[in-house]
């Protein structure tokens with residue numbers, strides 16, 4: 001019997017070619033022998049076989065897994081009882097996984113053996129190996145993966161998501177902040193993906209999750225769907241919150257310090273600076289605005305504040321390049337301010353990560369020190385050098401003379417009959433005379449000369465680089481100038497004169513006592529010679 005007489009490619013009923021006309025794969029598998037016994041043309045294409053004989057000769061035994069064997073063994077009694085089994089199978093015809101919806105039934109072959117007739121019912125649903133592996137990966141992934149439709153209704157979730165969230169079936173229900181979920185859905189219509197950290201609802205309460213959202217298309221329906229991947233980051237968030245608190249605590253300390261602080265990284269960029277730093281350098285900027293600033297450029301922009309600008313910059317480079325150890329130094333600023341600077345390199349696990357500059361205005365302390373130094377070396381009534389300074393300076397000059405580097409002279413000046421002035425007018429008035437004498441000396445000596453008040457009304461003048469004859473004439477000039485000054489001084493209710501002894505520093509003097517004794521002797525000689533005069537004792 002034939003069908004379709006006129007059709008050129010018509011197949012004959014009962015002919016295998018008839019089955020070849022089917023577009024769905026059909027084959028017979030001998031379960032016991034694990035061999036193909038029949039395959040139609042669609043099945044040959046499906047199995048990527050060129051000829052039926054090639055496929056029948058194919059060795060399935062070596063490729064079949066134990067799971068497959070067990071599944072087939074389960075089939076045997078069911079098929080024998082006449083059951084038609086409808087199930088999905090994954091095959092690897094050309095090394096690639098293909099999923100096929102199969103309808104399996106028992107057939108008896110010509111040789112009487114039983115075979116399994118397989119009809120591929122829905123071969124359109126197929127996936128390549130990488131998709132299947134990806135699905136497998138998602139199944140085992142600790143990341144929670146859920147898939148929702150365009151309205152946020154749950155379609156599927158992987159075991160991790162299932163375990164974390166049972167019963168919460170909608171996209172919105174996953175989020176603690178429902179308004180956020182409400183915003184995300186339309187946002188995903190505009191952007192294909194987005195990521196965020198959010199507090200999510202899970203079985204045991206609320207957790208921080210990192211959420212990755214991505215728009216996709218349902219491969220079955222072609223409708224939009226949303227894939228959501230979640231990772232629990234609660235411990236990271238807790239740590240971050242603790243770090244934030246420590247950072248803020250550190251910031252409060254830095255901000256509260258009077259020390260000007262500037263932390264640089266290893267690339268010489270500012271990491272953090274405080275207000276005190278800006279104030280010290282007179283910067284009209286907030287500490288925050290200094291972040292990222294190039295410190296080399298910054299050093300050049302403030303160098304003019306220092307008495308030695310280039311040295312300031314050079315020292316920074318020196319410390320950074322070579323230093324690498326904690327250092328402290330003193331900087332002098334124009335206008336008389338002093339800054340103490342400390343440099344501390346920052347090492348983490350022996351690796352250099354930048355350094356901290358700490359600046360402190362020590363002007364007050366420096367002035368205090370200078371004040372105490374002056375107090376220790378200056379006579380408070382006249383402002384002249386005191387006995388201690390005289391001893392130091394005279395010792396210095398004596399050593400230079402000893403080395404024959406210079407000639408030097410020494411004057412001893414004593415007010416004539418000062419006791420009578422004190423006795424008649426009182427000490428306070430007498431002090432005015434002492435001050436006038438000191439000022440007259442200051443006004444009429446060279447800068448290199450050192451006038452000193454070495455006793456009550458006893459004054460000395462150290463004159464380095466001074467020849468003896470010149471020293472004598474200077475002494476006579478001073479004697480005159482002092483007398484005249486006392487006459488000219490309006491505020492002084494008395495006149496006075498002085499007697500001056502002149503001597504020179506000798507190279508052979510054993511100590512400064514020798515030279516002061518000669519000056520003393522010369523001065524007493526002047527007193528003997530009638531006072532208001534000069535006597536020399538070389």
Ligand SMILES: Nc1nc2c(ncn2[C@@H]2O[C@H](COP(=O)(O)OP(=O)(O)OP(=O)(O)O)[C@@H](O)[C@H]2O)c(=O)[nH]1
Nearest residue numbers: 414415416417418419420422427428430431456457
């Ligand atoms: N006003 C005042 N007088 C002082 C000070 N120190 C010392 N004297 C006085 O200086 C006077 C020194 O006198 P004397 O050295 O005895 O001799 P003089 O009266 O100056 O007479 P001649 O030195 O011999 O010319 C004393 O009356 C001291 O009290 C001081 O700081 N202020």
